[in-house]
Amino acid sequence: QRQLRFRTREMDATRRPALEDLFRDIAGGQAKELRLLIKGDTQGSVEALRASLERLDSATVKLAVVHSAVGAISESDVMLAVASEAVVIGFNVRPVADAGVLATEKGVDLRTYRIIYDVINDVRAAMEGLLEPEYREVIQGRVEIRAIFRIPKVGPVAGCYVTEGKITRQSKIRLLRDGTIIHDGRLSSLKHFKDDVREVQKGFECGLSLEGFNDFREGDVIEAYTMEQVT
Structure with missing residues (x-):
């Protein structure tokens, strides 16, 4: 043995x-x-x-x-x-x-x-x-959508909680629903309460919207990632 x-x-x-x-x-x-x-x-x-x-x-x-x-x-x-x-x-x-x-x-x-x-x-x-x-994907963090807010003249905004790592304003974004990729793109806004922020760390709440996508659902998971050049 x-x-x-x-x-x-x-x-x-x-x-x-x-x-x-x-x-x-x-x-x-x-x-x-x-x-x-x-x-x-x-x-x-x-x-x-x-x-x-x-x-x-x-x-x-x-x-x-x-x-x-x-x-x-x-x-x-x-x-x-x-x-x-x-x-x-x-x-x-x-x-x-x-x-x-x-x-x-x-x-x-x-x-x-x-x-x-x-x-x-x-x-x-x-x-x-x-x-x-030439490039490899590096996961920065994971975010869970816990509420959806309808903001006049803005549209749906996802109320989120960062469960792993962090999410930054420059992160690439992948939205997952039951493990399936629904959208891959960029953030159009990232807020902590009412303030625009550059990043939000694990354990904090944030509000976000995505470029060209607003079909959020509670329970969706967002992966924040970057692409790093392999040397």
Whole structure:
């Protein structure tokens, strides 16, 4: 049992395969198999994405979809990716909070997309040995919408509570509803009480509005994030 526990810890500490790893292996002349785990917002999108990706199978790189399903990316999805050494692809869905943390701990390559062609292009580029990532997403914080206020001449404003990290006026914003991405964009305002503010930290309330979107619902979750250049 001691030996088994040691092997488990050792496996957990090993970084899992990523698209960048595939790029390097192909560039070095090594044939590889790329395993994918696909989650999406609808059955139709999952089936369409799976069919499109499976058509990329080539003599150099074999592509295998180990699992595909509808819904947010869960902890069990991450553990399946660990066991099968798969890259997780989320289409119009996001990981639940604990799944995102687990993926980071286990070194799982977890990627989310909103456009099917972006998924196909990234995977194809990796399979052809052309992928050179330039940016990575950094989550700044998570905000829960707890009330919606109708402000004359302004429109709906979301009354929120910062549950993790922080949200800043310059943050990119992703609105999630039951794990599905509803909107991705920018803030048009960020307030603490009646004051315009640059940022709001965990444990504080804020009011916000988004550019080009006002269909807020209580219980929606907003992720604040930035894109950092990979050096």
